[in-house]
Amino acid sequence: xxxxxxxxxxxxxxxxxxxxxxxxxxxxxxxxxPDNPLSRGYICPKATAIADLQDDPDRLRTPMKRVGDxxxxxxxxEAYREIAAKVAxxxxxxTASAFYRGNPSAxxxxxxxxxxxxxxxxxAKRSYSASTLDQMPHHYVQYQMYGHVSLxxxxxxxxxxxxxxxxxxxxxxxxxxxxxxxxxxxxxxxHARGGTMTVVDPRKTETAKVADHWVxxxxxxxxxxxxxxxxxxxxxxxxxxxxxxxVCDQNLDAVRDALAQFEIAGLSxxxxxxxxxxxxxxxxxxxxxxxxxxxxxxxSVCEFGAFNHWIxxxxxxxxxxxxxxGGTMFPKPLxxxxxxxxxxxVSTVVTSRGTLPSVMGETPMVAFADEMLREDDGRIKVLxxxxxxxxxxAPDGRxxxxxxxxxxxxxxxxxxxxxxxxxxxxxxxxxGPLEKDHFNMFFGPLSVRNFGAYSAPTLPMEEGAKTDxxxxxxxxxAVHAAKGSSAPNMQTPREQxxxxxxxxxxxxxxxxxxxxxxxxxxxxLEPCIKTRVKTHDQKIHVAPAELLAxxxxxxxxxxxVPEDALRLIGRRxxxxxxxxxxxxxxxxxGPDRCTLMMHxxxxxxxxxxxxxxxxxxxxxxxxxTTAEITDDMMQGVVSLPHxxxxxxxxxxxxxxxxxxxxxFNDLVGTQRYDALTGNAVLNGIAVSVAPKEKEVAVA
Ligand SMILES: Nc1nc2c(c(=O)[nH]1)N[C@H]1C(S)=C(S)[C@@H](COP(=O)(O)OP(=O)(O)OC[C@H]3O[C@@H](n4cnc5c(=O)[nH]c(N)nc54)[C@H](O)[C@@H]3O)O[C@H]1N2
Ligand SMILES: Nc1nc2c(c(=O)[nH]1)N[C@H]1C(S)=C(S)[C@@H](COP(=O)(O)OP(=O)(O)OC[C@H]3O[C@@H](n4cnc5c(=O)[nH]c(N)nc54)[C@H](O)[C@@H]3O)O[C@H]1N2
Ligand code: SF4
Ligand SMILES: [Mo]
Numbered sequence: 294x295x296x297x298x299x300x301x302x303x304x305x306x307x308x309x310x311x312x313x314x315x316x317x318x319x320x321x322x323x324x325x326x327p328d329n330p331l332s333r334g335y336i337c338p339k340a341t342a343i344a345d346l347q348d349d350p351d352r353l354r355t356p357m358k359r360v361g362d363x364x365x366x367x368x369x370x371e372a373y374r375e376i377a378a379k380v381a382x383x384x385x386x387x388t389a390s391a392f393y394r395g396n397p398s399a400x401x402x403x404x405x406x407x408x409x410x411x412x413x414x415x416x417a418k419r420s421y422s423a424s425t426l427d428q429m430p431h432h433y434v435q436y437q438m439y440g441h442v443s444l445x446x447x448x449x450x451x452x453x454x455x456x457x458x459x460x461x462x463x464x465x466x467x468x469x470x471x472x473x474x475x476x477x478x479x480x481x482x483x484h485a486r487g488g489t490m491t492v493v494d495p496r497k498t499e500t501a502k503v504a505d506h507w508v509x510x511x512x513x514x515x516x517x518x519x520x521x522x523x524x525x526x527x528x529x530x531x532x533x534x535x536x537x538x539x540v541c542d543q544n545l546d547a548v549r550d551a552l553a554q555f556e557i558a559g560l561s562x563x564x565x566x567x568x569x570x571x572x573x574x575x576x577x578x579x580x581x582x583x584x585x586x587x588x589x590x591x592x593s594v595c596e597f598g599a600f601n602h603w604i605x606x607x608x609x610x611x612x613x614x615x616x617x618x619g620g621t622m623f624p625k626p627l628x629x630x631x632x633x634x635x636x637x638x639v640s641t642v643v644t645s646r647g648t649l650p651s652v653m654g655e656t657p658m659v660a661f662a663d664e665m666l667r668e669d670d671g672r673i674k675v676l677x678x679x680x681x682x683x684x685x686x687a688p689d690g691r692x693x694x695x696x697x698x699x700x701x702x703x704x705x706x707x708x709x710x711x712x713x714x715x716x717x718x719x720x721x722x723x724x725g726p727l728e729k730d731h732f733n734m735f736f737g738p739l740s741v742r743n744f745g746a747y748s749a750p751t752l753p754m755e756e757g758a759k760t761d762x763x764x765x766x767x768x769x770x771a772v773h774a775a776k777g778s779s780a781p782n783m784q785t786p787r788e789q790x791x792x793x794x795x796x797x798x799x800x801x802x803x804x805x806x807x808x809x810x811x812x813x814x815x816x817x818l819e820p821c822i823k824t825r826v827k828t829h830d831q832k833i834h835v836a837p838a839e840l841l842a843x844x845x846x847x848x849x850x851x852x853x854v855p856e857d858a859l860r861l862i863g864r865r866x867x868x869x870x871x872x873x874x875x876x877x878x879x880x881x882x883g884p885d886r887c888t889l890m891m892h893x894x895x896x897x898x899x900x901x902x903x904x905x906x907x908x909x910x911x912x913x914x915x916x917x918t919t920a921e922i923t924d925d926m927m928q929g930v931v932s933l934p935h936x937x938x939x940x941x942x943x944x945x946x947x948x949x950x951x952x953x954x955x956x957f958n959d960l961v962g963t964q965r966y967d968a969l970t971g972n973a974v975l976n977g978i979a980v981s982v983a984p985k986e987k988e989v990a991v992a
Contacts, residue, residue: 299326299810300748301731302340303400304870307467307474308733308740309336310812313343313751320344320727330814331744335475337467338868338880345877346726347752351945352708353722355757364710364720369759373768376704376719377775380415380675383701385776387416389674393661394422395681396871402734403762403786408679410783411765414772419664419673425657426687427590429970430598431470433639433652437837438606439623440828442637442653443630443738446609446621447471448585449818450479450741453619454488455577455584459515459605460591460976464499465865469589472733472740477503479741491574493518493566494591495862496890496932497925508574509927512860512977514564515588516597516847519604521560522575522586524552526611529579534613540822542832545611551836551844555851563851578612583619585609591862594975598967600847603840610835616822623825626737627745627806627813628790629797636827645671650971657971658687659963665696674701680761684712685872685938688961688973689913704768706761710945711872712938712956721768724758727751732790743819746812747790747803762786839969846968858979859895861909863957864934872936875949887937887954888921889982892928896920899983906985909933911960911978917985918955931982933957935975 295316302309310329314321323341327334346352356372357364367375384390392412398404412420424432432442439446448456450473461469463476473479480490480503492501493508493515501507510518527549533541561568577584586608592601606615614620623631642651644660645667651657656664661683665673676697684690684697690712697703697716705714708722723729731748733740754760759767766783773780784792791803799815806813828834868880875881889909891901901907903922908915909931918933926932938956939949958975965974 295321298751300751301733301746302336302343303726303731304339304343305467306469306472306736306739307332308472308736308746309340309474310746311336311340313727315751318752320347326811328811329746330812331472331740331742332474333478335478339870339874342874342877342880343726345879349708349876351876351947352725353710353720353945356722357710357720359718369767372719372721373771376768377771379702380772381775384675388418389672390415390417391419391421391664391673391675392417392677392679393681393683394420394679395683395686396423397680397873399735401680401729401761402732402790403730403760404679404765405734406786406789407762407766407783410769410781411677411772414769414778414780415675415677417677420655421658421661422655423681423686424653425655425659425971426594426973426975428470428593429652429972430593430602430967432637433599433970434602434606434840436637436639436652437840438603438834439826440636441631443634444623444825444827445470445739446606446615447624447739447741447818448587448621449583449619450483451817452583453483453585454486454582456483456488456490457493457574457577457584457586458490458500459493459519459586459588460593461587461589462494462498462500462865464503465867470739471587471589472736489577495860495927495930496864506573508566508570511565512862512930513595515592516601516604517560517564517851518566518571519601519608520552520555520847521557521571522578523604523608523611524555524557525572525575526578526608527552530611530613533611537610537613537615540826540833541610541835542830543835545607545835547836547841548607551841554848559851578608578614583617584612584614585619585621591976594972595977596965596967596974597843597847598972599969600840600843607835610833616820618820622818623821624738624740624818625743625798625815625821625825626740627743627797627799627801627815628732628734628737628794630734630738631825631827632798633793633796645669650969652970657966657973658683659966659971659973661687662689662692662696662963665699666692676700676703678703678705678707678713678717679765680706682711682713682872685936685956685958688958688963688975690938690956690959691914692963706764709876710943712941712944715941715943721764723761723764724754725752728754728758729760730787742817743815744812745806747806748810749807843969856979859982860930861911861960861978861980862930862932862976864890864932866934869934869936875937875939875952876946878948881948881952885919885952885954887934888919890921890923890926890932891982892926892930893922893924894928895931896922901982901984908983908985909960910981910983911962913962914959916955916959931980
């Protein structure tokens, strides 16, 4: 008998509703759920690959222990006991223990809720995560301005008339820090009502191709463009609109004064965008129609990530579009993460690299390898890697590998022996994705509607399998036992979720939510800033001191002469997700995607032909791939996707290894980061590119 289960796709932030048709344990089809009010039937090609993840023959089914150069299977209790005994012996207090949490952690509400039990049992003081490779600038600015790290102002794409996107490619990524499934459909509707979209990006991306205007920009120079737009808006609209003025701690005068030193002409010259183009981009923000500006990876994961995100907020604010229908608004989701969770915080952390910023208690990933490699007492000895692959995702993959090799104990929670987990002493694999339940915990507060959805497991648990949350909580109990400490009373994630839902403004129980498998739609976003802002004085902090002071750091860069080099940027593809979907044949088939895109003139200058083998050199290393020559790149900029590089030995994902590619992050050094947040710089890397040296035949 076939049954159709409704659930949420867990792969990316779009959180699409899917219909999974199963017969027994066999997945017959995965389709979009037209009754899901958020995604409206949309899915991307990755959704169907959930079946490949579930049925992946290479996926680990039991705990694995490293023995010499190989691996031995073991049973769960034995694995827990051994790991716990080692944790207690190597680092009984936890000062030398650390966690790294990767991206899929954020898509597993149950793991998020339970993982803290393990961290407490271990006593690990240090936390690392993909957030300092990705989005700390957003959390930082949200904390500083709105009083909560998770209080994000989301572009109201469904009602705006002008959308300006910098450094984001939602046509490929399906949106980030902006849960906007069916982006394409929503842009069509924007166009149908006479609205426009402009994309600022060094590459004519898939998103730029459906936009009205593509504005190429030199990587790392967006700050100048943003400042110029803000200046124009401040001139056109000197005062905050009523309604906003009363929720702000001050007018924008401090910002206006600090920006007075910059001339539009100089800013334009710095970023290479003409004054006319800048004025055209600013125009919707000086008028009355609703408009929204959104910046993502390309302007977050750079040296001025936080500063850029602050200016983005200020443009929305100064133009009167913050907290406005068709502008940007704070979601009020079914599960109110913002109301129920502490505000987070901004501080510093002492590392072997000196004092670094620490947002939400984390240590920046730029210091990760150094903290494993240091020789003194501060060395990380015990590491837990939870759903992450930092060897491919963090800067300087080879150095990260050296660090991992030096650990006294490494435990990876991962379905595969990956580039990272191959260095572990133990790998603890979770069940398949369809055996887990799902709730959009982190993505409700980022969604384009006020929304929440719970999905029960689609398939019963396979014999001997465990969810991620069971694994971490059972290991936590074992660690407490080994240390002789008492384990806390642990509620199940469902019990926790039920309590959290009831405590949210909508006040529904989990049972009520579960009874609505298409999701609970609480309607479109609404202006709500007065009740949402979480600063101590309940005002938006327009010009936090650290951000205001960062203007001087920016001013200095305007005088620097940049190194004359090609700039390397990243690229996402709709059939991939970071490093971990390359074991699905249907997603990797077709032409090699791990190519270096370059402009025809740049190629010609270097004598490079399309498809030719090339070497890319940075100040860290050289890697080799093939050139893809295209007008879509602006001159002087080259693009390579990250998350490839399965050319390391001993991996369990065999299809991935057959489509290995090379790792972008092998080229990236760990020295550059955003001064305010410690977020890594992963774009705009200076490289040189040359035809690959011909191998010399040995006679
Ligand atoms: N150069 C460059 N580097 C980047 C980026 C970039 O744009 N350019 N992007 C950055 C960003 S935004 C991010 S978020 C990071 C991502 O960085 P990471 O999170 O470190 O890397 P992923 O590739 O997402 O790795 C996810 C791992 O989790 C495993 N996994 C998948 N599902 C599950 C599950 O259900 N349970 C468990 N236990 N494991 C699971 C996969 O097998 C894989 O090993 O990469 C960053 N790195
Ligand atoms: N298919 C797919 N979807 C994904 C992922 C994936 O790997 N594949 N990863 C998921 C994750 S973890 C995240 S965080 C999101 C990321 O979501 P997005 O931020 O939308 O994704 P990116 O493709 O990294 O977009 C960054 C864009 O910035 C541009 N860029 C680079 N440098 C600069 C610059 O200096 N200035 C400007 N203006 N632009 C620049 C790049 O060309 C690129 O188009 O995607 C998520 N969704
Ligand atoms: S866009 Fe694709 S991967 Fe992302 S949630 Fe939707 S179906 Fe899943
Ligand atoms: Mo990310």
